[in-house]
Amino acid sequence: MSPLSSSALSLSQVRNVFRAREGVRSAALLSVAGNLLLTLSACESPSSAPPAEITYFSESESEYVIGPVIARLDEYDERGMFAAIGAILGVDTGYVVADGLNHQLVLLDEQLNPLRTMGRQGDGPGEYQFPSRLARDGDHVAVLDVGLGRVSFLTADGDFTRSRQVTGNLRDLAAHPELGLLVAGDAFPDHYLVRITEDGQTGFARIPEGFLTHSELFQPRADLVAVTPDGSVHVLDGRQLALVSYHSTGSQTRLVYLPEEARASIIERIESLTESFGGPRTVLGVQAATTLQSLADGRLFVQVTSGNAIGFVLDLDSREAIPITVPSGNQWTQSSGATTFFDGERLVFTEGMTGVMIAETEFVASRTATAAARQ
Numbered sequence: 108m109s110p111l112s113s114s115a116l117s118l119s120q121v122r123n124v125f126r127a128r129e130g131v132r133s134a135a136l137l138s139v140a141g142n143l144l145l146t147l148s149a150c151e152s153p154s155s156a157p158p159a160e161i162t163y164f165s166e167s168e169s170e171y172v173i174g175p176v177i178a179r180l181d182e183y184d185e186r187g188m189f190a191a192i193g194a195i196l197g198v199d200t201g202y203v204v205a206d207g208l209n210h211q212l213v214l215l216d217e218q219l220n221p222l223r224t225m226g227r228q229g230d231g232p233g234e235y236q237f238p239s240r241l242a243r244d245g246d247h248v249a250v251l252d253v254g255l256g257r258v259s260f261l262t263a264d265g266d267f268t269r270s271r272q273v274t275g276n277l278r279d280l281a282a283h284p285e286l287g288l289l290v291a292g293d294a295f296p297d298h299y300l301v302r303i304t305e306d307g308q309t310g311f312a313r314i315p316e317g318f319l320t321h322s323e324l325f326q327p328r329a330d331l332v333a334v335t336p337d338g339s340v341h342v343l344d345g346r347q348l349a350l351v352s353y354h355s356t357g358s359q360t361r362l363v364y365l366p367e368e369a370r371a372s373i374i375e376r377i378e379s380l381t382e383s384f385g386g387p388r389t390v391l392g393v394q395a396a397t398t399l400q401s402l403a404d405g406r407l408f409v410q411v412t413s414g415n416a417i418g419f420v421l422d423l424d425s426r427e428a429i430p431i432t433v434p435s436g437n438q439w440t441q442s443s444g445a446t447t448f449f450d451g452e453r454l455v456f457t458e459g460m461t462g463v464m465i466a467e468t469e470f471v472a473s474r475t476a477t478a479a480a481r482q
Contacts, residue, residue, distance in 0.1 A: 164350075164421060164428035166366040171420065171431040171468040173454060180219040181462030187213065187221040191460045195448040196241035196248065198263060202448065202455060203248055204463065205238040212238060212250065214265050219463055225265045230255055233267035244282035251280045251290065258288060258303070271303055279399070281332045281340070285355055286311070289340060291330045299330050299342045299351070312342055312353045315362060320346070331399035333407055335423075343399040343409055348373065350407070350421065366428050369413035398447050408449045417456075418447065431468060 182188055190208035201216040210228035212235075213221055226235045236254025243249075247268065250259045258280060259270040275294030282288055288303040295301060295310030297319065302311040312332075329345035339360065340353040348370045352361035364370055373395050381387060398410035402420070408431075410418040416430035431454065445457040449468075456464050 161364055162362070162426065163364045163367045163370070164419070164426050166369065166419075167427045167429040168473055169429050170416075170471050170474050171429060172471055173417075173431065173433050174467045174469060176464045176466050178217075178219045178465040179458070179462065180215070180221075180464075181458055184462075186219075187224075189213070189461045189463070192446050192457045192463065193237075193239035194241040195446055195455050195457070195463070196243065197448055197450055197455070198243070198248065200263070202463075203241055203265075205241055205250065207237040207239055207254075210235045210237070212241075212261070212265065215463070219465065223265050225261065225267070232270065233259070235259070240277075240279050242280050242282050244288065245284075249280060249282055249288060251277055253277045258290065273301060273303060274308060275301065276327055278327075278329055279331045281334045281401075283334045283338065283340065283355065285338065286340070289332055289334070291328070291332045291342070293328050299328075299344075300332060300340070311357055312340060312351070313357070313359070314344075315351060315359065318344060318347055318349075318351075329396075331396060331409075333399045333401040335401045335405050335407065336403070337405060341399065341401075341407060343396050345396055348395060348411070350409075352423070361423070363426055365409070365411065365419070366413075369411075369416075369419075369428075372413060373411065400449060402449075402451050404451065406451075408447075410447045418449070420449075420451075 180186060189204065189206045191206065192204055193207045194205040196203045200214065200222065204213045204215060206213060211224055211226040214223040214225070216222055226233055226238070228234065228236065230236065235250070235252050237252060238250050239253050240251035241248060244260065246263055248261045248263070250261065252259060256274065256277065257270050257272050260268045262268060271288070273290050273292065275292035277290055277292040279291040280288060286302055289311060290301045290303060291299060292301055294308065297314055298310030299312040299314055300310070302309050331343040331345065333341050335341065338355050340355070342351045344351055347364070349362060349364040351359060354360050377395060396409055396411040398408065398418070400408045402408060406423065407421040408418060409421060413430070415432050417433060418431050419428040420431065421428055431449070445459070447457070448455040452468060454466050454468055456466070458464055
């Protein structure tokens with residue numbers, strides 16, 4: 108079975124998911140599908156294919172190799188249990204986990220021991236319907252709740268401080284030191300992002316002309332956003348599998364596609380899987396890229412399954428994509444498409460939707476030399 112097959116849902120299956128959780132607003136339930144689904148325009152006719160002059164990231168000869176699991180918290184662990192993990196964020200004390208179907212956040216230490224549980228179901232202060240994304244905002248944590256169409260802010264210790272409503276179907280968020288909060292969604296059809304300030308909401312990061320699509324089919328956007336330490340804003344276009352970068356003024360500075368061979372393989376896999384489930388009128392889509400994260404050194408981590416890689420570290424200066432690979436027989440193999448957090452050394456990964464694992468990674472300068480040595 109394809110690693111992406113578990114991420115495909117037919118319309119009838121989505122409706123069954125909706126009926127399964129009474130008391131949760133339909134917007135929250137749609138987000139369950141939204142975290143699993145990607146619109147199909149990446150697989151559309153050549154009219155929406157990349158333009159003639161394009162630039163790809165080159166896949167590096169180096170790699171990060173995932174090592175053995177060093178910590179685990181799963182559904183059988185008496186320390187705690189999750190229902191549907193939507194996001195993991197590294198903080199000073201360890202990690203914050205967004206558990207959407209339990210309507211709460213869980214603070215874990217660096218060994219995955221639960222320290223605190225925050226929130227409950229509701230629409231009041233400190234309450235959630237479906238918390239699905241997390242971002243650092245200075246010394247606070249921003250929580251995107253797609254069920255309530257709201258962003259809540261917590262202290263580093265997990266105390267609720269305030270919240271802001273956001274319009275549109277929401278997908279991801281990032282905080283910018285000057286621009287404020289940036290949320291990926293569809294409130295402004297010709298922009299990737301909604302910029303939220305005290306004065307209101309405006310569109311930010313105009314979508315490149317060649318990437319704007321029009322279809323009779325409902326196509327929820329699945330774009331991801333990250334802000335690097337230099338203040339640049341980066342959007343991973345979920346339809347085109349391309350990184351589009353912007354200056355803080357909003358001007359576009361870069362457009363680079365994911366590695367050509369990997370991108371082509373992903374699109375082919377999506378097309379095949381879509382057809383096997385009845386075609387684009389039956390399947391809303393297949394999730395391809397699920398995480399875009401800024402690293403401390405200015406590089407980006409994108410989670411997208413390609414061969415034995417669970418993602419790439421993108422060097423924006425060299426336009427090099429360094430794969431993060433799973434060795435043969437490694438117990439991470441079954442976690443393709445799950446939620447991840449990577450700090451450049453440690454990889455935190457979900458096991459299904461209910462467990463969390465940690466593994467160290469090893470940087471290998473030459474995959475060819477390593478493979479030859481093993482032989």
